[in-house]
Amino acid sequence: MHALLRLGDDALVLAQRLGEWCGHAPALEEDIALTNIALDLIGQTQSYLTLAGSLDPDAPKTDDELAFLRSESEFKNLLLVEQSNGHFGDTIARQFLFDQYALLRAEHLAQQTFDLDAAAIAAKAVKEIRYHAAHSSKWIIRLGDGTSESHSRIQKSIDDLWAFTGEMFAADDVDIAGSIAGLLPDLSALKTQWDVEIDRVLVEATLIRPKDGAMKTGGRTGVHTEELGTMLAEMQILPRTHPGASW
Amino acid sequence: MIDRSPSSLVKAVSRQLQDVMDPELTFLSVTDMGILRDVKFENGHIVCVITPTYSGCPATEVISEDVLKAAREIDPDAEVEVVLSPAWTTDWISLEAREKMTANGIAPPEGSSHDKAFLTGDGHTIPCPICKSKETKLISPFGSTPCKASFTCNACLEPFEHFKCF
Numbered sequence: 001m002h003a004l005l006r007l008g009d010d011a012l013v014l015a016q017r018l019g020e021w022c023g024h025a026p027a028l029e030e031d032i033a034l035t036n037i038a039l040d041l042i043g044q045t046q047s048y049l050t051l052a053g054s055l056d057p058d059a060p061k062t063d064d065e066l067a068f069l070r071s072e073s074e075f076k077n078l079l080l081v082e083q084s085n086g087h088f089g090d091t092i093a094r095q096f097l098f099d100q101y102a103l104l105r106a107e108h109l110a111q112q113t114f115d116l117d118a119a120a121i122a123a124k125a126v127k128e129i130r131y132h133a134a135h136s137s138k139w140i141i142r143l144g145d146g147t148s149e150s151h152s153r154i155q156k157s158i159d160d161l162w163a164f165t166g167e168m169f170a171a172d173d174v175d176i177a178g179s180i181a182g183l184l185p186d187l188s189a190l191k192t193q194w195d196v197e198i199d200r201v202l203v204e205a206t207l208i209r210p211k212d213g214a215m216k217t218g219g220r221t222g223v224h225t226e227e228l229g230t231m232l233a234e235m236q237i238l239p240r241t242h243p244g245a246s247w
Numbered sequence: 248m249i250d251r252s253p254s255s256l257v258k259a260v261s262r263q264l265q266d267v268m269d270p271e272l273t274f275l276s277v278t279d280m281g282i283l284r285d286v287k288f289e290n291g292h293i294v295c296v297i298t299p300t301y302s303g304c305p306a307t308e309v310i311s312e313d314v315l316k317a318a319r320e321i322d323p324d325a326e327v328e329v330v331l332s333p334a335w336t337t338d339w340i341s342l343e344a345r346e347k348m349t350a351n352g353i354a355p356p357e358g359s360s361h362d363k364a365f366l367t368g369d370g371h372t373i374p375c376p377i378c379k380s381k382e383t384k385l386i387s388p389f390g391s392t393p394c395k396a397s398f399t400c401n402a403c404l405e406p407f408e409h410f411k412c413f
């Protein structure tokens with residue numbers, strides 16, 4: 001359940017963030033792009049949370065209940081994805097760092113045979129994430145290898161978010177148990193692959209890979225930055241104020 | 248007297264579902280799109296198996312309702328089952344459906360979804376569905392629905408949408 005919640009929560013929280021760009025992106029095409037990516041992530045969320053909610057037959061929960069009726073500390077997403085949108089470059093940097101990780105993770109999930117339901121979800125997701133990763137990588141290159149202004153701003157975005165990348169590969173009990181079972185990838189091997197992809201794009205973008213300093217963690221155990229609480233308050237207000245509301 | 252044997256029910260429902268259209272591409276049926284995967288008889292009733300195109304495609308819900316409604320006109324106990332695996336691919340879109348897309352101003356998916364370059368649109372020419380010119384340009388890899396990308400034609404200057412190879 002925890003492993004699936006993490007997958008669902010990463011997708012849900014990032015989707016909600018991207019949805020905030022609706023009507024605000026710098027160009028119509030990017031408005032559509034960011035919200036389309038959000039839509040794919042919402043779909044992945046529905047699948048992962050539905051599966052997670054079905055695992056305890058004594059207390060089954062729907063995807064909506066998990067999304068809208070859990071408190072902040074019950075969310076197990078990465079701190080990276082809850083960070084506020086900032087400017088367009090910040091959003092692209094966050095997307096780029098996450099997409100490359102999510103793609104590798106989904107590729108593993110799609111191929112494992114420990115949980116075939118999760119494999120089916122991931123097999124769909126992997127094609128979507130590959131598309132997202134291509135888009136965010138192209139933007140990193142365009143902004144990095146663009147004007148001096150875009151270069152320095154996207155470099156700062158990467159620098160600012162770098163402290164949140166360590167959490168993706170900081171294996172805890174859930175990751176280790178999941179990896180032994182075969183469900184989850186070995187995070188140290190994943191890190192090696194992630195490094196290669198990140199470096200490849202950063203070099204082409206003429207950007208400098210930040211040094212690994214002190215990494216911020218906590219999201220996986222429900223200890224979040226203050227960003228998440230504000231976001232959830234907005235995301236959950238309707239179902240919490242009007243329980244069972246439908247249209 | 249309607250023949251209620253399983254095989255004739257399956258046949259009748261399958262025929263009925265030919266007329267269920269994709270809500271976002273109303274000139275294409277869910278059969279043409281490869282969204283309807285199977286019609287079978289199980290536990291005394293018809294089961295229509297559908298698969299979503301994209302994980303979050305909002306049309307899936309509408310399609311599920313439309314398929315159910317159509318199937319229940321034949322078998323009141325019919326059910327719809329949504330399966331994710333194997334994942335939907337544009338390879339399942341029929342040739343006839345691709346021709347209908349072009350006729351309706353949408354450039355159909357080109358090539359096979361197994362080719363990653365097609366997926367991301369790198370280095371491939373998408374001919375303009377209106378004037379057939381190959382002088383076209385990708386404006387955005389995203390479009391009005393999850394399945395489409397936005398292009399413009401340098402010859403006739405018309406913008407058009409391309410159904411992504413997926």
Ligand SMILES: [Zn+2]
Pocket residue numbers: 375376377378379380400401402403404405
């Ligand atoms: Zn043209």
